[in-house]
Amino acid sequence: MENVTKEVWVFVEQHDGKVADVSLELLSKGRKLADRLSGVLKAVVLGYNIKNIAEDTFKYGVNSAILIDHPALEKYRPLPYSRMMNKLVNENKPRIVLFGATVVGRGLAPRVASNTVSGLTADCTELQIEDVTYLKKEYKNLLLQIRPAFGGNIIATIITPDNPVQMATVREGVMEMHEVETPNPVSIEVVDYIEDSTDDLIKIIEQYREESKVNLKGAPIIVAGGYGLGTKENFKLVEALADAVGGEVAGSRAAVDAGFVDHDRQVGQTGVTVRPKLIFSIGISGAIQHRAGMQESNKIIAINSDPDAPIFDIAHYGIVGKAEDVIPKFIELFKHKLK
Numbered sequence: 001m002e003n004v005t006k007e008v009w010v011f012v013e014q015h016d017g018k019v020a021d022v023s024l025e026l027l028s029k030g031r032k033l034a035d036r037l038s039g040v041l042k043a044v045v046l047g048y049n050i051k052n053i054a055e056d057t058f059k060y061g062v063n064s065a066i067l068i069d070h071p072a073l074e075k076y077r078p079l080p081y082s083r084m085m086n087k088l089v090n091e092n093k094p095r096i097v098l099f100g101a102t103v104v105g106r107g108l109a110p111r112v113a114s115n116t117v118s119g120l121t122a123d124c125t126e127l128q129i130e131d132v133t134y135l136k137k138e139y140k141n142l143l144l145q146i147r148p149a150f151g152g153n154i155i156a157t158i159i160t161p162d163n164p165v166q167m168a169t170v171r172e173g174v175m176e177m178h179e180v181e182t183p184n185p186v187s188i189e190v191v192d193y194i195e196d197s198t199d200d201l202i203k204i205i206e207q208y209r210e211e212s213k214v215n216l217k218g219a220p221i222i223v224a225g226g227y228g229l230g231t232k233e234n235f236k237l238v239e240a241l242a243d244a245v246g247g248e249v250a251g252s253r254a255a256v257d258a259g260f261v262d263h264d265r266q267v268g269q270t271g272v273t274v275r276p277k278l279i280f281s282i283g284i285s286g287a288i289q290h291r292a293g294m295q296e297s298n299k300i301i302a303i304n305s306d307p308d309a310p311i312f313d314i315a316h317y318g319i320v321g322k323a324e325d326v327i328p329k330f331i332e333l334f335k336h337k338l339k
Contacts, residue, residue, distance in 0.1 A: 006039025012044060013104050014047055025173070025176065028176060029175040033129055043062045050067070051067060058184055065186075065188045066191055072199060078107055080193075083198075089112060096168075098127075099170075100170065119166050121147060121168045124146060125273075128143075142161060143166040173272055216272045220277045221245055223241045226290075227254035229282065230283075234323060238282055252266070252268060252287075278301070280301050281301070281304075282323050285310060287310065300314060
């Protein structure tokens with residue numbers, strides 16, 4: 001474990017010059033982790049004509065950025081990206097490397113972890129730095145990689161004590177994104193791209209990207225329904241309430257699986273993490289997977305016919321009753337107030 005640095009790296013994912021939100025969220029979290037280590041935060045930016053992106057990362061508290069800018073990196077391809085990341089990690093041995101749990105991050109992180117023999121935990125919902133005693137041995141400043149496990153029935157805290165480099169992927173929306181008040185001066189280390197004969201084993205012929213039409217993460221009000229509503233017909237009550245209050249419709253995983261609502265509106269560990277000003281939780285029991293995706297909402301109003309539903313443990317206001325009785329009264333009240 002000697003020669004371990006106190007560096008926290010964040011792989012900054014970008015497509016056509018637009019940075020993925022999850023990368024900016026991880027820079028904000030990385031700043032806190034680096035401070036806890038009394039270390040430094042570095043952004044790692046790969047692409048083509050993306051120096052401006054490397055410069056923009058300083059708004060989120062990075063100490064320095066590593067930039068590899070080359071036409072071969074214009075579009076993400078697993079082989080050249082992982083090869084250059086492997087080289088960087090093997091040569092510098094950062095203490096922590098973070099990736100977004102995106103299609104790109106989930107493909108890149110395991111390749112880098114495998115090549116560099118690093119510990120890797122996927123889909124973390126929290127990251128902390130702590131001293132740990134494990135098998136009667138003291139470990140200083142370990143990364144606690146926290147995530148639901150066994151179908152969300154427990155929260156697991158995972159450590160990789162014998163690996164000098166600790167890696168994690170984190171889902172979008174889990175960490176809060178915020179710019180720092182006084183950014184560090186821009187300091188960019190430009191690393192040369194090294195070509196390899198394997199790079200063209202995979203070629204991108206055509207690429208189609210479509211932005212999601214649903215923006216749950218940015219919605220100030222969300223009305224979420226669960227399997228407890230019973231039928232797709234009853235789920236229309238959720239849509240009616242959302243329409244009345246100007247909110248976005250969402251659902252639990254069970255509601256999505258039952259066909260009540262589309263997958264892109266799923267809130268929870270396997271869906272979207274949200275922090276609205278107000279969320280209605282209707283007919284949702286409040287399993288740990290769902291709570292992980294919405295428990296930091298400013299105000300939670302829960303409506304459930306089961307008085308012992310776990311959702312009431314985190315709700316600011318709880319109403320015990322059937323949705324078909326309660327929701328029409330809510331809608332009538334809102335209509336009356338808005339007149």
